[in-house]
Amino acid sequence: MPTIEHNASSFEVDEDGFLLKGDDFNQDWVQYVQSVEGIPELTDEHKKVIDALQEYYKKNGIAPMVRILSKTTGFPLKRIYELFPSGPGKGACKMAGLPKPTGCV
Amino acid sequence: MGYNPEKPMEGRISDIGPRYYEEFHPPVIKANKGKWLWHEITQPGVLMHKSETGDEVYTVRVGCARLISIEYIREVCDIADKHCDGYLRFTTRNNIEFMVDSKDKVQPLLDTLASYGNSYPVGGTGAGVTNIVHTQGWVHCHTPATDASGVVKAVMDELFEYFVTMSLPAQVRIALACCLNMCGAVHASDIAILGIHRKPPMIDHSRITGVCEIPLAIAACPTGAIKPAKTEVDGKEIKTVKVNNSRCMFCGNCYTMCPAMPLADPDGDGIAILVGGKISNARTMPSFSKMVIPWLPNTPPRWPEVVGAVKKIVETYAADAKKYERVGDWAERIGWEKFFEKCEIPFTDKSIDDYRLAYDTWRTSTQFKYTNAIK
Numbered sequence: 262m263p264t265i266e267h268n269a270s271s272f273e274v275d276e277d278g279f280l281l282k283g284d285d286f287n288q289d290w291v292q293y294v295q296s297v298e299g300i301p302e303l304t305d306e307h308k309k310v311i312d313a314l315q316e317y318y319k320k321n322g323i324a325p326m327v328r329i330l331s332k333t334t335g336f337p338l339k340r341i342y343e344l345f346p347s348g349p350g351k352g353a354c355k356m357a358g359l360p361k362p363t364g365c366v
Numbered sequence: 367m368g369y370n371p372e373k374p375m376e377g378r379i380s381d382i383g384p385r386y387y388e389e390f391h392p393p394v395i396k397a398n399k400g401k402w403l404w405h406e407i408t409q410p411g412v413l414m415h416k417s418e419t420g421d422e423v424y425t426v427r428v429g430c431a432r433l434i435s436i437e438y439i440r441e442v443c444d445i446a447d448k449h450c451d452g453y454l455r456f457t458t459r460n461n462i463e464f465m466v467d468s469k470d471k472v473q474p475l476l477d478t479l480a481s482y483g484n485s486y487p488v489g490g491t492g493a494g495v496t497n498i499v500h501t502q503g504w505v506h507c508h509t510p511a512t513d514a515s516g517v518v519k520a521v522m523d524e525l526f527e528y529f530v531t532m533s534l535p536a537q538v539r540i541a542l543a544c545c546l547n548m549c550g551a552v553h554a555s556d557i558a559i560l561g562i563h564r565k566p567p568m569i570d571h572s573r574i575t576g577v578c579e580i581p582l583a584i585a586a587c588p589t590g591a592i593k594p595a596k597t598e599v600d601g602k603e604i605k606t607v608k609v610n611n612s613r614c615m616f617c618g619n620c621y622t623m624c625p626a627m628p629l630a631d632p633d634g635d636g637i638a639i640l641v642g643g644k645i646s647n648a649r650t651m652p653s654f655s656k657m658v659i660p661w662l663p664n665t666p667p668r669w670p671e672v673v674g675a676v677k678k679i680v681e682t683y684a685a686d687a688k689k690y691e692r693v694g695d696w697a698e699r700i701g702w703e704k705f706f707e708k709c710e711i712p713f714t715d716k717s718i719d720d721y722r723l724a725y726d727t728w729r730t731s732t733q734f735k736y737t738n739a740i741k
Contacts, residue, residue, distance in 0.1 A: 275577070282576045299374035322605075323579040346375055360577050363623045365547070 267293035279361040286358030314357040392453035411488035492532035510544035511561030556693040558640035563616035565634035567627040574626035583624035642694030660716035
């Protein structure tokens with residue numbers, strides 16, 4: 262599996278660019294994902310989504326369902342797509358360092 | 367304007383949906399939409415629809431491998447350009463239909479199709495075996511227990527005469543799914559070919575924490591065989607799962623949710639055969655297919671065991687069923703014990719339902735026929 266160097270950090274990722282070890286997450290990772298996801302500027306709203314994802318994941322061991330993410334952040338799905346053009350799974354979860362979404366996706 | 371990876375949202379077009387289907391209607395279809403009076407099958411693979419305006423449209427149906435190259439599609443387009451003013455369609459079973467608006471144009475079209483050798487077999491209409499609805503298999507999927515294209519080719523080669531003729535009591539729908547996600551139609555087909563596993567998943571403890579949402583893997587199990595557990599990897603305690611192997615029935619759902627629980631196994635994996643499903647409401651209600659052969663080995667490239675089993679069922683059905691009877695109707699009428707006997711399929715405990723609502727599938731009656739199917 263490839264390793265990605267960004268700033269001072271290195272990350273082990275899978276072929277879709279998701280972190281293989283959630284522990285590797287840090288601000289360098291956020292900046293790296295921002296650069297590959299085509300997000301022009303990181304705002305507090307991005308931060309709020311990432312924090313909500315990480316908090317939910319730490320507490321429950323799974324990524325939240327889309328409705329729950331919308332409810333806890335107060336952002337409708339449309340807004341989440343505006344923040345993360347690839348969507349809550351491929352965009353936000355990747356940036357938050359959560360495991361890659363599975364199932365018939 | 368080309369795509370600019372620096373500004374991915376610039377000039378982006380989205381949510382436009384598919385093209386409106388009427389844009390692609392041949393003129394005769396457009397002119398007679400909603401005005402059809404009757405149709406007939408003039409020969410295997412050729413249909414004629416008569417409109418109240420007097421117009422006729424002749425449809426020539428040809429078999430297709432479903433998994434096809436762009437060169438093949440271009441060839442199909444060439445045929446459509448030559449005979450059908452550039453129009454064609456694909457059916458819900460992935461056959462191709464060429465339409466012409468007069469009888470004189472049918473034979474030249476058939477001649478052109480024949481000039482490509484066996485590439486465009488005409489058939490798939492009426493009481494025969496039409497195309498096999500199938501899935502990805504080893505070509506593209508990561509959860510299959512068998513291949514799709516390979517098995518389908520092997521089976522259709524053997525049943526080809528039923529594709530180009532209409533000699534059966536009713537149409538026989540064959541479907542294949544390479545795992546029991548059952549993408550497609552296997553759960554409601556006359557004969558269904560289904561990839562199955564026979565071994566529990568292997569758990570990759572060193573990866574599981576990073577790549578799995580463990581509660582999802584636990585919730586994915588239909589029998590409650592997966593439990594959360596802790597184990598030590600490189601001297602560090604990590605969260606993982608434990609599988610109760612005696613409760614596992616190898617469905618592979620946990621692998622779908624969790625990449626660290628693979629279960630594919632070359633010797634364990636194979637094919638189950640199900641029969642008797644249908645989706646139409648004609649005469650009898652739609653029904654699910656039932657499992658009659660629990661396991662046949664994966665024997666690429668020609669799967670002789672599977673092909674033999676399917677052929678035996680089709681031939682027995684063809685010889686024994688009444689006109690218009692689907693495979694399931696026939697089996698229900700003669701009784702499943704007679705189905706097993708006539709098809710010479712040994713009945714095993716694997717065919718006895720033991721999942722939750724199983725009771726209703728057992729026989730709560732003294733009505734039965736003596737049979738030699740149970741050895």
